[in-house]
Amino acid sequence: MQVPIINRSRHELPSYQTAHAAGMDVRANLEEAVTLKPLQRALIPTGLFLEIPVGYEAQVRPRSGLAYKHGIGLVNSPGTIDADYRGELKVLLVNLSADEFVVQDGERIAQLVVARHETVEWQAVEELTETGRGAGGYGSTGTK
Template sequence: MLTINIINRSGHPLPSYQTAHAAGMDVHAHLAEPITLGPLQRALIPTGLFMEIPEGYEAQVRPRSGLAYRHGIGLVNSPGTIDADYRGELKVLLVNLSDTPFVVQNGERIAQLVVARHERVGWLPTEELSETQRGAGGYGSTGTK
């Protein structure tokens, strides 16, 4: 198990898995007062969490499916990436994609956090790429069968 240093200034539980096989951990809002998001409004919601992600890893901030389905609440930059050298507070950029206002309450589960290993790459300039069956086919090119 990977362990990560974390400071919790929120008074809410640390990010946690809700089921035995969950990939994402729920993250809570840390608010002095509720924030109302009108239709198509966005707001940066603090969590009170500060993390020290190990080198070679990132933390990905993702929407919660229940908020998206029931209320149309998503993340503007999804998934958001928390880099290993960032030491500021984790904040979640929520957006209300519905046609009704949504109130974000203190302590509400607002996002999921997934910690993932990543690679750094070095580019090798070339004039040719290997051939594949798909080739340059892009958006929708594989069709449906």
């Protein structure tokens, strides 16, 4: 699949780090480093502008290494970039650790996964089909 992209950053395009990776790493495009204090969030620019095909979305997800090593995640995870959005891709990072974290220019801050999606047309009904699970949720499976 080919996706049109404008790169106004000083960095390479998002890329897969291994042959079978689902997500491409996205880099911060900063004039100066951004310090995230504990529980602080910041919208980090990437300098990238995407033209996602209709019927697809780009999902912005946390990088597992940043989450594990530094407690850095995304506030809205996964974030969705819709096919009709043409603004800059920005990543909403949050520091969930007890320590400050410094985001450097060029640092890999998120993953980008492009995925197909369906468009739903709701069908209003009075009843839903029965299942073995029924209305059980929030930890109800596997218990009796």
